[in-house]
Amino acid sequence: MINSVDFTNKDQSYKTVFFETFGCQMNKLDAELSLGLLQEEGYKIVDKVDEADVILFNTCSVRQHAEDKVYSHLGALKTLKKRHPEVIVGVLGCMAQKDGEAIFKRMPHVDLVCGTRMFSRLPEMLLKIRNHGSHVLAIDEDQIVNVKRAVTYRPNFYQAFVTVMRGCDNYCSYCIVPYVRGREISRTIADVKEEVQSLVSNGCKEVTLLGQNINSYGKGLGGNVTLGDLLSELNDVEGLDRIRFVTSHPADISHDLIRTISHLEKVCEYLHMPAQSGSDEVLKRMRRGYTAGYYRDLISYTRELISHITVASDFIVGFPGETEEDFQKTVRLMEDIRFQNCFIFKYSPRTGTKAAELKDDVPDEIKRERNIKLLGLQKRISLEENTKMIGKEVDVLVEGASKSDPNRFSGRTRQNHIVVFNGSQELVGKLVDVVVHEVTDLTLFGKLTSCI
Ligand code: SF4
Incomplete structure (x- = not known):
């Protein structure tokens, strides 16, 4: 120490x-x-x-x-x-x-x-x-981190990540995070708001609130403070254009929160909510605390209230005991929900977690095959969904020159699509309208129509 x-x-x-x-x-x-x-x-x-x-x-x-x-x-x-x-x-x-x-x-x-x-x-x-x-x-575990931020130091002038809570109390059986990040601790709304206000005074337009299990924000602060309360406060920050938050947990996100964000105009229509598997048996062994049916209902409810929301997910393939039948349930979930994008991982045991006590019995070759299959499926879905955007006008926060073509510019929509278009340096940090005319599974390409 x-x-x-x-x-x-x-x-x-x-x-x-x-x-x-x-x-x-x-x-x-x-x-x-x-x-x-x-x-x-x-x-x-x-x-x-x-x-x-x-x-x-x-x-x-x-x-x-x-x-x-x-x-x-x-x-x-x-x-x-x-x-x-x-x-x-x-x-x-x-x-x-x-x-x-x-x-x-x-x-x-x-x-x-x-x-x-x-x-x-x-x-x-x-x-x-x-x-x-x-x-x-x-390596003290009980030290509360409330770092006074040097707002002038950040990689992107117009966007910033802001930690609103640390740690996780969920103990999903495969995950090392609760052991290395400790118990959940939330920052107060006043602290977070002060940081966001000083970022905005320094030019920031979009903030992404971070928490390993962000839907539990407020636990321990007293007075039933929720993530919805925090988002409502930040929605009033003058000069801030967009708010995002990650990562959501299906068992912890509430209908109340979904109703709240459906009324907050600055909160972007994008939800990163890892499903991890489409099989109830696997979800149980993962200790995720929900079923695939519950996940589907949650997405339906969310889409009823916020029709144009996009959803991203994480999946683990080859978790101990995952059969071909379990895997096919994951495939079906992916096909039905039609995620905007997914991060797909092959299971590997982490010493100290509960899952590490289970037999890692899915051969590596099968893990690899399932990984490739899900990646291919997601690529197809992303391309099909992006194709539907052709001819539509989207609003983009301009981030800078495109990495693949320095003569063009890129930014993101509220739904987190990456958009590449003709533009100029003075548009960086501004909201612009772009009409989409071409797509890949990862990117929309378009033409600038106006600057907001
Ligand atoms: S997967 Fe997420 S919710 Fe589960 S223990 Fe890890 S950090 Fe917490």
Whole structure:
């Protein structure tokens, strides 16, 4: 644990940091917050390890592959660290929380292991290592993270992610998140609103609220505060055009919330709500707390109230005991709901979770086959749904030059479609109307009609 040390004597000699992030959007935002803090301390961000005084990996534990990659990156730094022992090497985030001290044993050249709820103290930890030459292990679980954000540091000027809660109390049987991110803790509406207002004063037009289980927002705050209350407050923020929120859990999202968002004009018509499987047997073993029928009814209810909403999902194939019949139920769910897009993962056990106690009995080859089948099906559905958009006018928040064609511009609709169109630099950050004339499964292509 981090000890009490006098950090007032600021050291100006460590000034460059290399920072690599793995994993989910929450991790990317933690990276943004950490880099904001470090920049305020005078650090310059560099993109090469050999130019850095401090090398930090912000890690993910959701899949073994992500952890292996970090250990391999750390291993590759042994020689550099031998030549330059003054360089600080640190591991942050989920893997740091999960493996703790074991990281020092496996990689003795690592100086810092900083868990998921301690990164707001990053500058002082680096100073402690520098001044005292000691390893720092900081994995307290009950530290509440309410990071004062440097609003001027964010990758996209017009869009920002905002953490509204951390942790998860659901304990789905396959998921490591509750063990590495801890129990659910929500920020107050006042805190979140203040952050959003300062982002908007700094030019931001769209915010995406983040929470591992965002429909539980408000639990523990007292007074029955809900996500609907937060969204209603933010809907009144002047100058803000759009609000999104992820990730929704089918068992926790309420009809009340759906009714509320159907009346809030700034909340975008897009729901990321992972179904994970179409088989009730598998859902039960996953401890998801709903059935496929419940999921279908929820989507019907949502579409009744918000007809043009798009829905995205995650699926896991090859979960322990998943039969061909179970898999076909997932295929049917996908065909019936017609998701806008889906993230599809092959199951791999994570030590410490309940599912890791089950026999991982679906052969890898079958997992791969099912993964390919679902990806193909989703590609077909996405293309068919996008084709229906041809000839329609869509409103787009312009994000910048298109990655595939720098002569064109790209942005997103409220329903989260990516749109590429003719445009100009001065449209970036503005809402424009575009008529769609061509599509792929991933992108709509169109022509600008007006700027709002
Ligand atoms: S809801 Fe389930 S899958 Fe999502 S973070 Fe919590 S435990 Fe993991």
